[in-house]
Amino acid sequence: MTLHPAKTAFRKIDAAPVSSENGLLKVPAQTLTDLAFEAFKSVSFHLRPDHLRQIRGVFDAPDAAPNERFAALEFLKNACIASAGVLPLCQDTGTALIFGEKGNTVLTDGDDAQALSDGVKKAYSTLNLRLSQNVATDTFTEKNSGTNLPAQIDLAAGKGNEYRFLMIAKGGGSANKTFLFQETRALLNRPALLTFLREKINALGVAACPPYHLSIVIGGLSAEQTLKTVKLASAKALDAMPATEYGMRDTALEAEVLQITNQNGLGAQFGGNHFCFDVRVIRLPRHGASLPIGIGVSCIADRNILAKITSNGAFIERLEDDPVRFLPDIKAEKLPDSGVEIDLDRPMTDSLADLSKLKTGDRVSLTGTLIVARDIAHARFKALLDAGKELPDYLKRHPVYYAGPAKTPQGLPCGSFGPTTAARMDSYVDLLQSHGASMIMLAKGNRTKAVRDACRRHGGFYLGTLGGAAALVASCIKSCKCIDFADLGMEAVYEITVEKLPAFILIDDKGNDFYAGLSR
């Protein structure tokens, strides 16, 4: 699949020089390493101007719900904080994906994937990013790779005297919302297809941090081709593809599907009319017996960057250095209030009583102590109970925040620290709450009925905070220390104190679920 991005502005980077000889472009391995390093450095802290313009568009939209205007403003503030190059846009700094097309007159030493991997390794090792890759020591045992490698690197041959790339820092939550459906010819009519898409799009939920850039591919010669095309289209790398019988964009259907996406009520995470910024629909050829349909998203941390090496040197896409210019004139705007203040440093029963007076969808402002724990820590809490032992007291005294931070920058209490997807902890909630723990949970995304039932049974709450605003969340964190399971690295248990951390009540102690109430 050839890259067909729309017109892109590039900037030259400092990189090992290339040379031209006998019509060949000679690219040293170090140039590839430098290019990958600079691309992942830039994309971890900066967004595309068009993406920022779309966030601002949500803030300005006449039909934006109050929670959406609040979210859009927070996303813009997050981009401003991240652009200083210290706190990355999101705590999940992703898996490094590299798609390359090497022109037929480009000459390298042949180990291009290794050279690019070296640049990825340098970026994740030396910047305040998170190391998220687990490698298997056997089928059931894993360890962190310690470098964020391996990267996924797909290199293809093309024509010409350039080496062109798309590089993506893909977060786990966003990647998890990539789906393949093996359908049949019966879906190739407008009503059936739109009904199908409506159901699948609504099922995406909010765990991958909308508003989304939604990508849909209809057809494909294989499941792999369909899903690769989903990925490239979500990064806008196929926007200018020529329409041929071997593949075409359907911009009319894109507009129609966009209308559908924004009718589901989920909006920019906490209700509204802006679930997706835009939609890409690509139609590919197919075997007569198959109709693969792929759906995927690029999340609010829309970290896609083009790059190229030409006879003039190495270049990366020019991302936005000055996101402040997208902020609304906050003096002129009536800002949404910060929500009901909740002091978390009182007895748990008092915090629960305060929350019980509110309703789902209400905004709160949290100040006080939170315990941070996610997947592996929860498995260990369960193992304690299974072994007949007591849960740690901290889990009963304080709310639990499901999160895993990026590296701590020098001089700051913590690194970027946004919420992780709550649903992965759903199976633990009833058990923990039945032991008086996890009575207030904070994270992102929809949860299952098991959590609604547990909260109703035990008097618990699930609150959501903005996904994709991790640098902004970090600015609300005043202290952070590891208090348990230090061997788990970013999955260890931390105690943090927060000041005015915005959150929304998503499930209450009566079993009401904000998202269930939104379904249209």
Ligand code: SF4
């Ligand atoms: S914005 Fe949300 S979905 Fe995207 S990488 Fe961050 S946590 Fe994951």
